[in-house]
Amino acid sequence: MHSTTATSAPSERTTGSKWALASLALATLLASLGTSIANVGLPTLVDAFGARFQDVQWVVLAYLLAITTLSVGAGRLGDLLGRRRLLLAGLLVFSGASALCGLAPSLGWLIGARVLQGLGAATMMTLAMALIGETVPREKTGSAMGLLGTLSAIGTALGPSLGGLLLAGPGWRALFLVNxxxxxLAFALAWRHLPRQPRNADAAAHFDSPGTLLLALTLTAYALAMTLGRGHFGALNGGLLLAACLGGSLFIQFEKRTASPLLRLAMFRDPLLRTGLATGALVTTVLMATLVVGPFYLAGALQLTPARVGLAMACGPLVTALMGVPAGSLVDRLGAAPMVRVGLMGMALAITALLLMPLSLGVLGYILPLTGLTAGYALFQAANNTAVMAGVEATQRGVASGLLNLSRNLGLVTGAAALGAVFAFATASDDISRAAPEAIxxxxxxxxxxxxxxxxxxLVIALAGRRR
Structure with a gap:
């Protein structure tokens, strides 16, 4: 009798842990799907609302800005109020906002609902990663991080195809109502299986609301400086960038003086955290090059049809999805720090191969290096997230996860602007869409x-951080 109870308890805990991890994975998938599924619907929304394409683009931009600016605040609030509790709230906000998007009677309504949906997504992405430490055994952290990376990649890859089916059938409102x-379902799984945490009644009083608002405004100014103008840096971009620099300086001074800061600046004395954030931002900046340059190169230089361009571009997310869990298992077996370096070296070798591939190889000369690049990224991401989250205090997991998501998003935003400008300069053409294949x-x-x-x-930063 006693032996039966003893053997069933670990089995029940294992099953509960798997369902808890499933809820975190589904939350990550939905947050990622929220971006990619909306992109495919932009031309349809132009016709549906009789609006300009520049205005309709805010359906995507509003969501991305909300995720970028609110991740750190969501992580900190989760640390104070309870990460499980705030994740559940984020799932409800995301689901409710998805309904509001699907019922939107006007473009302004839709954009406002997308901001609210982005708030939910920021909470989901940040706290899903932060809750890994409370959901799975420490020796399985890498595999769990790899699973989250897999679901994020699946969400990115699934969006265009699922969105196309929904547009052809129920229409554009289904793009949002499907969430x-x-x-x-994610809410029900999280409610049932995520471990409960004690309530801190005074926690909300310690939340740094002014600092959160100041950081959000600073990040919004920077993101808009990088995205407005579609690659043409004008006076407005310069003013926004100056405002971001000023806001960043004010934020640092404010955080030094406040009793309960959003970010404890002493955290950044930890070389592991600094290294993880810096390398994460650099890697996602590079990854953005495949999304910015890839379509032009495949269509303009290799003369592929739009359908084949889409298939070639899908290879990257597909490889990331397939590599996520195996990469996490490697991290668990061999250690996070070595796998960070291996992932970076793999990415460097893949880019070198891409540079050396002759144009005559055609699409194969692009897809093979792209496969190596995204496989290296999957390994780096699982290892870097594991290393950073394992090195922070349990009370700071939410804010650390928020910082990781912030570094990723800032890398994507910066990569789109900076590497897009590099591509335009290196092409030496005023209109890239009409440039010769050799120029592209x-x-x-x-x-x-x-x-x-x-x-x-x-790679240099990673090696130096390891020595420290």
């Missing part, structure tokens, strides 16, 4: 040469 049942190929090589330099810089 409602999935969000409620030269632009691709110039952009990825800069990308190689950034990866090598990330």
């Amino acid at each position: 409602l049942p999935l969000g409620l 190929a030269a632009g691709m090589r110039g952009t990825f040469l800069v990308a190689l330099g950034l990866i090598l810089l990330a």
Whole structure:
């Protein structure tokens, strides 16, 4: 009788842990799907609302800005109020906002609902990673991080195809309403299986609301400076960038003086955290080159049809999805720090191969290095997230996860602007869409040469951080 009870308890805990991890994975999938599924619907929304494409683009931009600016605040609030509790609230906000998006009677309503949906997504992405430490055994952290990376990649890859089916069938409103049942399923799983945490009644009083608002405004100014103008840096971009620098300086001074700061600046004395954030930002900056340059190179230099361009571009997310869990298992067996370096070296070798591939190899000369690049990224991401989250105090997991997501998003935003500008300069053409294939190929090589330099810089930072 006693032996039966003893053997069933670990089995029940293991099953509960798997369902808890499933809820975190589904939350990550939904947050990622929220970006990619909306992109495919932009032309349809232009017709549906009779609006300009520049205005409709805010349907995507509003969501991305909300995730970028609110991740750190969501992580800190989770540390104070309870990460399980705030994740559940984020899932409800995301699901409710998805319904509001699907019922939107006007473009302004839709954009406002997307901001609210982005708030939910920021909470989901940040706290899903932070809750890994309370959901799975420490020796399985790498595999769990790899699973979250897999689901994020699946969400990115699934969006265009699922969105196309929904547009052809129920229509554009289904792009958002599809999240409602999935969000409620994730909520039910999280409610049932995530471990409960004690309530701290005074925690909300310690939340740094002014600092959170100041950081959000600073990040919004920076993100808009990098995205407005579609690659043309004008006076407005310069003013926003100056405002971001000023806001960043004010934020640091404010955090030094407040009793309960959003970010404890002493955290950044930890070389492991500094290294993880810096290398994460550099790597995602490089990854953005494949999304910025890839379509132009495949269509302009290799003369592929739009359908084949889409298939070639899908290889990256597909490889990331397939590599996520195996990469996490490698991290668990061999250690996070060595796998960070292996992932970076793999990315560097893949970019070098891409630079050396002759144009005559065609699409194969692009897809093979791209496969190596994204496989290296999957390994780096699982290892880097594991290393950073394992090195922070349990009370700071939420804010550390928020910082990781912030570094990732800032890398994507910066990569789109900076590497897009490098590509335009290296192509030496005023209109890239009309440039000769040889010019586009030269632009691709110039952009990825800069990308190689950034990866090598990330490798140097990783090696220096390891020595410290």
